Amino acid sequence: MTEKRALPSVLIDLMKLRVVVLLQITAICAILVHDLLVRYDSIAGDRTWMDTATAIAITLVGGTLSAGGSNAINMWFDADIDPLMARTAKRPIPQGEISARSALLFGLFISITGSAVFLLAHWKAAFWAAFSVAFYVLIYTIWLKRRSPQNIVIGGIAGATPPLIGWAVAASETGALEGMNPFALGSPVPWMLFMLIFLWTPPHFWALALYRSGEYAKAQVPMMNEVRGANSTLNQSKAYCGLLFLLGSVPCFWPASGIPLLWAFTSGGLTVWYAKSVWDIDPEEPFDENGRMPKAAKSFFRSLFYLGWMFLALVAISAAPPGLLGFFGPLN
Numbered sequence: 001m002t003e004k005r006a007l008p009s010v011l012i013d014l015m016k017l018r019v020v021v022l023l024q025i026t027a028i029c030a031i032l033v034h035d036l037l038v039r040y041d042s043i044a045g046d047r048t049w050m051d052t053a054t055a056i057a058i059t060l061v062g063g064t065l066s067a068g069g070s071n072a073i074n075m076w077f078d079a080d081i082d083p084l085m086a087r088t089a090k091r092p093i094p095q096g097e098i099s100a101r102s103a104l105l106f107g108l109f110i111s112i113t114g115s116a117v118f119l120l121a122h123w124k125a126a127f128w129a130a131f132s133v134a135f136y137v138l139i140y141t142i143w144l145k146r147r148s149p150q151n152i153v154i155g156g157i158a159g160a161t162p163p164l165i166g167w168a169v170a171a172s173e174t175g176a177l178e179g180m181n182p183f184a185l186g187s188p189v190p191w192m193l194f195m196l197i198f199l200w201t202p203p204h205f206w207a208l209a210l211y212r213s214g215e216y217a218k219a220q221v222p223m224m225n226e227v228r229g230a231n232s233t234l235n236q237s238k239a240y241c242g243l244l245f246l247l248g249s250v251p252c253f254w255p256a257s258g259i260p261l262l263w264a265f266t267s268g269g270l271t272v273w274y275a276k277s278v279w280d281i282d283p284e285e286p287f288d289e290n291g292r293m294p295k296a297a298k299s300f301f302r303s304l305f306y307l308g309w310m311f312l313a314l315v316a317i318s319a320a321p322p323g324l325l326g327f328f329g330p331l332n
Contacts, residue, residue, distance in 0.1 A: 026311050055121065122172035
């Protein structure tokens with residue numbers, strides 16, 4: 001018998017805070033990029049460091065609650081298949097630490113609360129937070145996950161929204177969010193960051209599915225490698241890497257993006273570094289002692305560092321005074 005854990009520890013596991021942390025990093029980076037571009041007059045507005053700190057605080061609280069709530073609801077719905085996979089068998093519901101109904105109520109409460117927190121900044125931030133929760137739960141978890149090998153591709157839309165949310169919070173006082181169109185955020189930059197996460201998600205998650213080969217089949221979840229095979233999955237992953245490479249240079253030439261040209265070279269180098277791990281995956285590689293594909297595992301973990309470094313690099317580049325960058329500065 002294992003020692004019974006305290007309820008807060010169980011609730012934290014339901015929220016999958018390790019995943020939420022990565023999402024919040026992307027949202028905070030979007031806030032920092034916005035405010036740095038404002039300070040260097042690449043974007044119209046006036047932002048103080050106190051404004052930045054306030055935006056980060058709202059985003060951390062609202063984003064953690066809304067994303068954590070959607071994860072808890074996901075565990076409620078997947079309570080029947082989680083015991084079938086080693087990766088998920090130790091989650092709180094399969095372990096009997098909390099009932100599925102309690103997990104659902106907890107998830108609904110904090111996801112709604114988290115989305116409402118963003119009303120402190122702007123309704124567009126609240127809209128994208130609520131959209132993310134609804135899309136992840138209804139479209140990905142309930143509809144697509146057990147029906148289509150494109151589940152993670154389409155479902156990735158939900159995980160790509162944090163930069164939109166963070167940007168909307170930061171831009172809430174600059175007048176850039178006027179109008180009733182939630183897609184109008186006053187700049188192409190948040191949409192570039194959205195696409196970065198969206199294109200990153202399939203090769204990231206398919207690497208996980210490959211190195212955990214067979215587990216999703218046991219749970220009858222039609223992951224791409226289980227349905228189309230490892231080679232087809234790898235070819236598609238490589239295609240997404242190519243799109244990631246192209247995406248990095250696009251914002252530098254968008255009107256009024258304000259992103260320094262140095263970003264094109266930095267993002268390209270980081271993408272090549274990550275893509276190499278995808279190209280190195282060998283479907284014929286013998287499994288290790290745990291029944292996993294080692295090179296697929298390496299690619300999966302490298303993908304986490306890649307996304308983090310991409311966002312942090314954009315913040316660092318945006319923080320550089322335009323005059324210091326010279327030719328590599330903003331093109332607008």
